[in-house]
Amino acid sequence: MTILETERYVGKSVPRLEDDRLLRGSGRFVDDVDVPGQAWVRMVRSQLAHARIAGIDTTAAREAPGVLAVLTAEDVADADVIPLRLDWPGYELEPFLQPILARGRVRYVGEPIALVVADTPYAAEDAAELIEVDLEPLEVVLDAREGIAEGATELRDGRSNEAAVLEKGYGDVDAAFARAAHVVRGDFTIGRHTGVPMETRGLVADYDPGRGRLTIWGATLVTHYHRRVLSKLLGLALNQIEYRPTDSGGSFGVRGDFFPEDYLVAYLAYKLGRPVKWVEDRAEHLVATNHARQQRYEIEAAFDDEGRLLGLRTEIWQDEGAYIRPTGIAVAEITLGILPGPYRLPAYRATLHDVATNKTPIGAYRAPGRYQTAFVRERLLDIAAAQIGIDPVTIRRRNLISPEEVPWEPGLFYAGESFLLDSGDFTGMLEKSLEAAGFDEWQEEAARLRAEGRLVGNGIGYWIDKSGLGVYETAGIDVDPSGKIRVLTGGASTGQGIETVMAQIAADVLRVSPAQIEVIYGDTNLIPDGVGSWSSRSTVIGGSAVQAAAIATVEKARRLAGQFLEVAEDDLEVADGRITVRGSPALGFTFGELAAANDTLTAARLEEEPGLGARRIYVDQHMNYPYGVNLVQVEIDPELGHVEVRRSFCSCECGRAINPMLVAGQAHGGVAQGLGGALLEEFVYDENGHPRATSFMDYLLPTALEVPPIETLLLEDAPTPTNPLGAKGMGETGIIGMGAAIGNAIDDALQRPDTVHALPVTPERMCALLETTVDGAPESANGGKGAQ
């Protein structure tokens, strides 16, 4: 069946199905779930970055009003460490996995040491303050590079802090540098920031001893994985554990990982026989939920005399924080896999040191590895252009992979597969983006304003993403006799609009309105298996599974209608929610009527399963590679060091934009977050490893005043051949090239290439850069100066 010929909703900006309840305040987020008799959990967390636990006195807490239980590591000794979700062979990460509660030693401020369960949240919080933890401070490691230096303090006795070393590459790099006309070097750092969804984490668990069922709300991202982990840790069968869906106040990859609390809350409900609830507060969130990003690069690129890339080599230090969380080595793998980007790079060699430090563990935050590598690669290109004497657009034109060179597969293996650009018009994207943004006018405007003495400049961040990891996804269609159609997906809602997108895809196959469709996710009772929503995979893989299930549903409807009407299936057509005899629109059935008519007796006679619907699993062939361009114009306030983003443009190659309004929305949100990481957001630590950013007064999220109007350009020039929709994942667009574009724009504003080497460019750092600009002393690696 050719879907594209008959589509009506795919490709259109269909308003969202999930909006109505959210706008009315009728959404059901995890803290909106209450179970009668529920008790409340309060965590006790380490106040020191690195210390031996000499003792924990819980006496006073146990005697406090309303307290039901107090737990320390001894009480959960049966439970092992939190396992990996993404586990590629070749790494020995076991010693770095996080215990459920700290055992004998704490390694970051915020690490769970104990917890209190009490009748009310206020009582639990009061009692938690009565727990006395005797900590003997140890030397701290706060820098990845220092963490693997000779004589560095070990976070694990007798074990280096280097959790892993990754080496990847292809081609003869040394030969490339030997024949280079130009070699450009840089030392770059990307700060520590993260997703910070507006809803903090939360969990509710309820054990029914009669049925032996443990029900959990709040694990929103990959519920089937959570169920597998919990099953192992608690020793319960998979089908004794039920995850229920809720609305989710954002994820961006961080909210929804399996954290210690995911075990503890479930364990307590199971052991106490009483429902248990936990809601993280914001101060906890900023030290307990995954951080992200922090990397330092020493990098050099070789060019010929016309600015064509010959080779790239780099050494990278990644500050992993105290433990390896479930995404394992993924951020490091992706970093090395995506660094070459959309450029014709003949030779490449990269080494990454993944180092444990006394900070909150990192994880995957929207576009992990891509944001950092785009900053480094695009900055290096601008610096090279200046050195070689060409402009930033020209150096990109000369190096972008041309349409004739696609598919591009240079022999780089990462994240379990080969780096393969299966489709793409990278040069076309650049030209169309510059044209659509009116970049020439931006340039004229900036030059004019600079002539007036203002510090205004433009920057380009060409970005490439990867989407669709996770191999497969499940889907189901159930037609209710009433005519209502239920679509089941193994994906998850993180606010991205999955209900609408899945409904659009199903509606086009079934020829019904999306309003007739209800999309169910995250419910392990209704959906036996699923892989969840991460790596921009839901539309690409989940959507392809929904399409397959819808096609199978139509096939069954044809069989049934053919039998009931005694006509050949070829004489039937599907339109407006009905399946009818071609040329006789009055002769036919709605899907609901077919579902009702195919009752058990009828189904037995027809040798069909009763009802109407189908289940399908879609297996993905290969990741796909969205790409696009971030353009920004900035103005620097020379006195305050404030960098204002005056203009912003983002283009995206969608392959197929299922819902352009939602794609643009993803890009907008990405641009705002990318701006945050480039200018505002940073987890700063003092010299003892105490976090300084534990509130929204210190960790600054972009407001409507910092985020400029955002122009978008959505292209469908290069559908991916690996899925039937042709779609590329759009969840991580917008953000990737923002650090790069802003860094490049600051250099341009100062008319001084090679200035920005570290993100975020906070006012303090900007002032420092302005000073070095005035006295002419180039500052390399300004990131080393500020906080780690």
Added chain:
Amino acid sequence: MTTRTVRIEINGTTYERTIEPRLLLSDFIRHEAHLTGTHVGCEHGVCGACTVQLDGRPVRSCLLLAVQAEGHSLRTVEALAEPGADLHPLQQAFHEEHALQCGFCTPGFLMSLEPFVRETPLDALDEDTIRAALAGNLCRCTGYQNIVKAVRVAAERIQAAP
């Protein structure tokens, strides 16, 4: 802990409860009145997700104690549209302009903006004015772009209505 009986009016209904004086208004609304449309995002008055209206003016319910709301009239997101009835024009504009994604911050935006779209003269509704009005509420999903659009659309419709 001492307790105290309070009578607090929310959306026209009076809730009489015996509570600890330290109970936050946001917790009263959510856990005593069970009006869960009001969300708590930071509990320190920065994010604006918990914004409700106190005597018609937007306030952060996480920065007030429940006992301070006695004698005042509160309004939460649930009051903007009757269940099953059409959305409030501001909600409708948010829907049409895709001004929400995860929706967690949305009730706070709506309660902050509802007086603004009603009262700000249309000729004063430029981009900077709208963004200044939004600046007390954090959204992590939308980049604010479509919220700005929705505000303009809603203000035009509300002020054009007879």
